[in-house]
Amino acid sequence: MKPVANISQIPFVDGQVYFIPLGGSGEIGMNLNVYQCNGEFLLVDVGITFGDDSTPPGIDVICPDISVLRSVRDQIRAIVITHAHEDHVGALHYLWSQLKAPVYCTAFTASVARRKLGEAGLLGQVPLHEVAPGSRIQLGCFDVEWVTLTHSIPEPNALVIRVAGRIVFHTGDWKLDPHPIEGDDYDDKRLLALGDSGIEFVVGDSTNANIEGWSGSEAECRQALLEVIVKQPNRVAVTCFSSNTARLSSLGDIARETGRRVTVLGRSLFNYLQTAKATGYLKNFPDLVPTEDLDYLPRSEQLILATGSQGEPRAAMARLAKGEHQDLLLEPEDTVVFSSKVIPGNEKKLYRLYDLLSQKNVRVVTENDAAIHVSGHPCRDELRWMYRALRPRYVIPVHGEERHMSAHADLVTDEGLGAARVTNGDVLELNISEPSLIGRVHTGRLGLSGSSLVPLSDRSLSERRALADGGLMTLTIVLDNKTRLVTEPQVQFIGVPSGDIDPESLNRDLSHATEEILLEMSSRTLQSDDSLRATLQRELGALVRQWLGVKPKQLVNLVRI
Ligand SMILES: [Zn+2]
Ligand SMILES: [Zn+2]
Structure with a gap:
């Protein structure tokens, strides 16, 4: 099917509901999903992805191409952001001027979005509505209910979208963490009740659909981190994803339990700490020791939190490894803990960091040495649990590369449910007897070059x-x-x-x-x-x-x- 450049060319039928992924299906990152019904549009998430070896030099940030929505801009009723990860909210400040629709999200996400919009000079222009967890709001013809799940950031929301007699459960990113450390546990009774109410479609996270078992809990991760850190005789520097508030909370507690004080290196960690505290998280996080006071604190009492868990060259951990950090020099017999996974594509950068640290006689601990990281996405047993609770007619795998979505579809079929496969640009009619592809729209990737967004094919x-x-x-x-x-x-x-x-x-x-x-x-x-x-x-x-x-x-x- 040939993609059309203008979504108005799609023969939408009134009374039917359509699902159109413009980013995140067939790739990791850059999630942007569109629902259409009766001439109205609802956007879910506006994310970015990051450049890698395959992208042109100097392109670090990539946004989905949404030019296909140009002609229907006035029909977009709302942009709903499920949670504050970059692959869901990161493109809002780059793309909002092309959409000009009101934005809805919960407080933590709103706080992150506000910082980005402020940096882009858009804050006063964007109608940003904070939604209380569990709310149910009418957005045009779409009745949207927020259902908080667990993930690796505060307030990860699934959405129940009721429109034209259809009920769609859009999972966002999720896992089933019985002890998420920060924020509420997932509400299994609510999920079971939703299943009883007759969910027809699930649009769901495929990230870990090829991994058996459960993703594990933040509480188990905290225990493993404690066991590693308590044994270290000297300074410990930990790097993790800055947005993982639960992990930061655990590290704050571990510092206290092991007689250490916390120092933070790197802007994004400061930003997320501030956002988390401002929105009611990290209530017991210890006061920070400023870098200038580190000289007065014995190494054995220092716990450094540093940005750069993926080896980003400008982040604190890379500068520490190279001995180029202005505020701190690591010393022999210090320990560096990577409380994170290696995102595919970053292996070389990270192995180089491990080598640089080892040359300095700094001990390196990664998730290969201890269970010091858990994923925020559902493994196969969690997917099974969810589908047995919700009992949808069809599952539409999204949020993953083809192999993840394909493993997800196979699991769904094994559960006796229908799987509807999509990739970016597909227009899927959410027909209850059989979802059908009725067309394709243009999609693409825009690289951020200075302040302009340029098609990667340019x-x-x-x-x-x-x-x-x-x-x-x-x-x-x-x-x-x-x-x-x-x-x-x-x-x-x-x-x-x-x-x-x-x-x-x-x-x-x-x-x-x-x-x-x-x-x-x-x-x-x-x-x-x-x-x-x-x-x-x-x-x-x-x-x-x-x-x-x-x-x-x-x-x-x-x-x-
Ligand atoms: Zn995501
Ligand atoms: Zn996420």
């Missing part, structure tokens, strides 16, 4: 990658009105090693070669800027390849006087 970004891969050769030639050279052609390389060849003689030889190529050119080619550039690029490119074995990007500056 020529400027493929040029950037070509420059990063092969460097640049520039050639400047000045021709008079008889197409004769006025000065010697100027050749310059950027980012191209010349190997054994002296760079100046290389430039000189290429300049002479240019003169010869021009002499042999037909007057017709010489008269045409395009043909002249193309001929020079082809012939000089071949020479450079022959001499240096590389093929840099070429730029021919042609001046005619």
Whole structure:
């Protein structure tokens, strides 16, 4: 099915309900889901994903392309954010100007969103409505109920969306944690009651659908962290996801229990600590020791919390490992604890950090050494529990790569329920007798370059990658009105090693070669800027390849006087 560029071209039928993922289905991150009914739209989550080795250089943040919604902007009744993780709220301040719809979320998420909107200068413009957990609100034709589950951040909400006689349970990110440390336990009675009320569709998290068992509890993780930290004779530095308030709470308690004081390094940890305290979490978190007072505190009494659990080069942990942190130098026999998982794609960065730390004789503890991290997403037994409680007719796996969604669909089928597969851009009619794909809309990825969002397929970004891969050769030639050279052609390389060849003689030889190529050119080619550039690029490119074995990007500056 060919995707359409404008969602108005989809033959929506009044009285039917449609589900359209624009991000997060078939990939990890960048969640953005759309529901449509009777000409009205409801958006659930507006997230980002992060650049990796496969994205063009300099693109760290990626947003979903929502251009397909342009023509229906006035019909978007609300943007609901399920929780405050970057893959759910991170693109709000980048994309809101294209949506201009009111935003609904619970207090912790609102606090995170407010900080982002404030940094983008949008705070006064965005109608941001705080919703109490458990609320039920009419948003256009969509009746939306918030159901708080457990995850790895405060206030992870599922949504019960009732519209046109349909009942959809949109899980958001969740797990079943009986001891989540911060925030409430999940309400199993409410989930069972919802099952009794007749849930028809579940749109659900697939992240761990290929992992058997249960994801484990934050309480077990706290115990494992305590067992690791209590044994350490000297300074301990722990890194974890800054938004994991439960983990921070555990570390605060462990500091107290092991006679240590807490110091925090890294802006995002400060931001999340502040947000959590302002919204009623981390009530017993100890007072922090400022970095300037660390010298007065014995190493054995220090517990450092540092940002950068994924080896982010500018974060505190990477700077500590390199010995470049302005406020603290790790010393031999200190311990660094990575209370986090390695997100695929970050392995190299992290292994390098482990090596740097080991060189300094700093002990490194990761989740391979002790159970010091638990995932925030449901493993297969949790999925089974949920589907046995809700007993939906159909489950639509989202939030995962194809292999996760496919494992999720298989589990659903084994449970005797219907599975409806979607990927970004599919328009699925939530038909109770059989969900059906009725069309496809354009989707894509926009990279943040400075302050602009650019399609990753944009020529400027493929040029950037070509420059990063092969460097640049520039050639400047000045021709008079008889197409004769006025000065010697100027050749310059950027980012191209010349190997054994002296760079100046290389430039000189290429300049002479240019003169010869021009002499042999037909007057017709010489008269045409395009043909002249193309001929020079082809012939000089071949020479450079022959001499240096590389093929840099070429730029021919042609001046005619
Ligand atoms: Zn997520
Ligand atoms: Zn999440």
